Amino acid sequence: MSITERFFHERQKPEISPLAHIVEGRINAGRQISFKEYMDIALYGGIDKEGIFIPGFYSGNSVTIGDNDRQIDAGKADFITSPECSPLFGFCIAKQVLEMWELMDKPEDFTIVEMGAGNGTLAHDILYGLKYLDRGTSDSIRYLIVENSPTLIAKQRQKLKDLPVNFVQQSAVEFNHEITGVFLSNELVDALPTHIVRRCKKGWEELYIGKGGAQIFAEDWKVPEAMVLDSFDSYAPEVNIGSMIPINLNGRKWMENMAKSLRRGYIITFDYEIEDRKIPLRAFSAEDKGFKKRYHAYRDKQHLGEFDITSDVDFQPLANIGEKNGLVVLGDVTQGGFLQGTEFHKLRDELSLLNDLAITGGRGIDFMRTGRLLQKSSGMRVLIQGKDIDEDQVLLGVKNVYHDLETEKRFKPLSQGTPVLGR
Numbered sequence: 001m002s003i004t005e006r007f008f009h010e011r012q013k014p015e016i017s018p019l020a021h022i023v024e025g026r027i028n029a030g031r032q033i034s035f036k037e038y039m040d041i042a043l044y045g046g047i048d049k050e051g052i053f054i055p056g057f058y059s060g061n062s063v064t065i066g067d068n069d070r071q072i073d074a075g076k077a078d079f080i081t082s083p084e085c086s087p088l089f090g091f092c093i094a095k096q097v098l099e100m101w102e103l104m105d106k107p108e109d110f111t112i113v114e115m116g117a118g119n120g121t122l123a124h125d126i127l128y129g130l131k132y133l134d135r136g137t138s139d140s141i142r143y144l145i146v147e148n149s150p151t152l153i154a155k156q157r158q159k160l161k162d163l164p165v166n167f168v169q170q171s172a173v174e175f176n177h178e179i180t181g182v183f184l185s186n187e188l189v190d191a192l193p194t195h196i197v198r199r200c201k202k203g204w205e206e207l208y209i210g211k212g213g214a215q216i217f218a219e220d221w222k223v224p225e226a227m228v229l230d231s232f233d234s235y236a237p238e239v240n241i242g243s244m245i246p247i248n249l250n251g252r253k254w255m256e257n258m259a260k261s262l263r264r265g266y267i268i269t270f271d272y273e274i275e276d277r278k279i280p281l282r283a284f285s286a287e288d289k290g291f292k293k294r295y296h297a298y299r300d301k302q303h304l305g306e307f308d309i310t311s312d313v314d315f316q317p318l319a320n321i322g323e324k325n326g327l328v329v330l331g332d333v334t335q336g337g338f339l340q341g342t343e344f345h346k347l348r349d350e351l352s353l354l355n356d357l358a359i360t361g362g363r364g365i366d367f368m369r370t371g372r373l374l375q376k377s378s379g380m381r382v383l384i385q386g387k388d389i390d391e392d393q394v395l396l397g398v399k400n401v402y403h404d405l406e407t408e409k410r411f412k413p414l415s416q417g418t419p420v421l422g423r
Contacts, residue, residue: 015302016214016215016301016302016304017301017302017303017304017305017306018048018054018305019041019042019045019046019054019056019304019305020217020301020302020304021048021049022041022046022047022048022049022054023038023041023046023209023217023304024211024301025048025049027209027210027211028211032208032222033208033209034195034206034207034208034209034225035194035195035196035206035207035208035209035281036193036194036195036196036249037193037209038209038217039193039194039309039311040056040193041056041304042056042057042298042304042305042307042309043056043057043058043059043191043193043308043309044056044057044058044059044148044193045059045060045305054305055305056305057305057306057307057308057309058148058149058151058152058191059148059149059150059151060151060305061151062078062305062306062307063078063149063151063152063308064076064077064078065077065078065079065080065081065084065118065119066079066080066084067080067084067119067121078284078285078307078308079284079308080372080376081118081121081122081186081187082186082187082270082335082373082376082377082380083118083119083121083122083125083186084118084119084121085369085370085372085373085376086365086366086369086370086372086373087125087128087129087360087361087363087365088339088344088347088348088351088365088370088373089122089125089339089373090121090122090123090124090125090126090128090129091125091126091128091129091132091133091347091351091360092129092338092339092342092343092344092347093122093125093126093129093184093268093342094125094126094127094128094129094130094132094133095129095133095342095343095347095396096268096338096342096395096396096397097112097126097130097141097182097184098130098133098134098138099395099396100182100265100266100395101138101141101181103389103390103393104180104264104265104389106138106140107180107181107264108140109142109180109181110140110141110142110180110181110182110265111141111142111143111144111179111180111181111182112126112141112142112143112144112181112182112184113144113145113146113175113179113181113182113183113184114143114144114145114146114184114185114186115146115172115175115183115184115185115188115254116146116147116148116172116185116186116187116188116191117145117146117147117152117156118152118156118186119152119155119156119159120145120155120156120157120158120159120160120165121159122184122186123143123145123156123159123160123163123165124159124160124163124361124363125360125361125363126143127143127160127163127164127165128359128360128361132359132360141181142164142166142181143163143164143165143166144165144166144167144168145165145166145167145168146168146170146172146175147167147168147169147170148169148170148171148172150169153167153169172185172188172254173192173250173253173254173257174257175257175258175261176257176260176261177261178261178263179261179262179263179265180262180263180264180265181265181266182265182266182267182268183258183261183262183265183266183267183268184267184268185268185269185270185271186270186271187270187271187272187310188254188269188271189248189251189254189269189271189313189318190271190272190310190311190312190313191308191310192248192250192251192254193250194246194247194248194249194250194251194311195207195224195225195228195246195247195248195249196244196245196246196247196280196281196311197224197228197244197245197247198221198242198243198244198245199239199240199241199242199243199244199245200221200241200242201241204224204229204232205221205222205223205224206221206222206223206224206225206228207219207220207221207244208220208221208222209299212299212301214301215300215301215302216299216300216301217299217301218299219299227249228247228249231247231249231252231317235316235317235320237314237316239277240277242278243277243278244277244278244279244280245274245277245280245314246274246280246281246311246312246313246314248311248313248314248317251313251317251318252317252318252321255267255317255318255321255322255325256321256324256325259321259322259324259325259326259327259385259387260325262327262387263387263388264387264388264389265386265387265388265389266330266384266385266386266387266389267322267327267383267384267385267386268382268383268384268397269315269318269382269383269384269385270335270380270381270382271313271315271380271381272310272312272313272379272380272381273312273313273314273315273379273380273381274312274313274314275312275379276312280311280312281298281309281310281311281312282298282309282310283297283298283300283307283308283309283310284297284307284308285297285303285306285307285308313381315332315381315383318383319332319383319385322385326387326388327385327386327387328385328386328387328391329383329384329385330384330385330386330391330393330395330398331382331383331384331395331397331398332381332382332383332384332398333381333382333384333397333398334377334380334381334382335376335377335380335381335382336374336377336378336380337382337397337398338382338397338398339373339374339377341395341396341397341398341399342396342397343396348365348367348370351365352365352367382397384397384398
């Protein structure tokens, strides 16, 4: 190659992102980079060779969550969560929380702890929902947001500036303050860095990231880390050869800390469950950022840190960890079933007829957007656990016509041997 050809070749060579440089540096130094470590760098940042912190997707200014207030164009949003589709999502959760509060005999120190609050929209809608549904008698209920991203905390404070909300800037995984009330999360666990393992003829292999080419990192499959293999001692998933499964050790630690922190009350977890064991992870971003929303985009060197990476959630280990730490499963339902049980359609009709934006804090009830909420509920699951409460109670969120009764007892108690989630 001539000097001129080399010059133009280098000029055309795509520039890789600072985070990709960090990953390449670790690989060049002989480090094995697991998918879990790679996902952690992409979403939450890392330290470069100069000792400078480079922010990731959530810790920097890249993340843009779409909103129902139409202040963000849908094409410029990286993703849209259920609260952003309609205020009815928060109102339905408020209805469930009120029932829980009442079943606990209305304790004065009742607190809702939301772990990872996005734009603050869900907190906004739950608080307005409590005000509408309870007419003031639940004013003693406190609201606490646990959020690690400074960028998102700033958005949340702006959104909730007129509402009684307290903030803790901390990783949800590390939170360990004693609480009486409800721990709540929506699409949090799928953003926790996770190991990805695959069943092979000889047992299991784990996904690692290799140097690859100029634009894309490589996928390497190697022997799993010892702590990943050790996790199978308490959970042996049944999957076919060639199928993958996320081993979310961060999610298990998160559940353990919540269970230990919960003096009395409930944990409600909304997230995507595993639907396709051939593709248990995905990467996506706003369409106008110049690259497609596609599976292999997660290894894109140019844009690492600019797009979201998520992993589907295996709920069985969360149930197992909860049971080991004093929790019982009170509900395991589809999100559509939860909305039906908390009278989604009745609330929609009531608020549409009233047509009073003061009730929802300025957020309108748009029938097209409420339809989008129901559509988004596909693939979403709701796990409800409780501690030191009546285990025979049947909550509103599990009294529904959409719930598949055959899956109601799909979590096998630890007392019956090694739990396996049949698929």
